[in-house]
Amino acid sequence: MNGPGWVVSGFSAAVVATAVIACGAAMVAVHPVLAIVVNAVVAAGVAPTLWPWRAVPVWRWVLLGGVIGVVGGWVALLFGAG
Numbered sequence: 464m465n466g467p468g469w470v471v472s473g474f475s476a477a478v479v480a481t482a483v484i485a486c487g488a489a490m491v492a493v494h495p496v497l498a499i500v501v502n503a504v505v506a507a508g509v510a511p512t513l514w515p516w517r518a519v520p521v522w523r524w525v526l527l528g529g530v531i532g533v534v535g536g537w538v539a540l541l542f543g544a545g
Contacts, residue, residue, distance in 0.1 A: 468524040475528030476535065483536025491540070498540070506533060 483502070490498035513529070516522040 471521070471524040472528035472531065475525045476532035477528075479529045479532025480536040480539065481532075483533055484539050487536065487540040502537065 487498045487502060490501055513526055517526055
């Protein structure tokens with residue numbers, strides 16, 4: 464019965480990855496170090512807030528997708544998707 468959870472994770476991963484790539488590409492146009500610093504600060508600031516939600520049945524799937532989306536967005540930016 465994890466099918467709907469994986470769908471939610473996939474959707475949230477796609478949305479988050481798109482946002483990370485779009486914002487990261489805009490920041491890289493200004494300065495590459497800016498993109499790295501801002502992404503690291505946002506991830507470090509959001510993680511402690513979202514960590515307790517991993518035990519909530521529906522939100523754990525959203526958070527899983529968010530983590531996958533952030534990592535996927537960073538990898539895409541690293542290889543020049545922006």
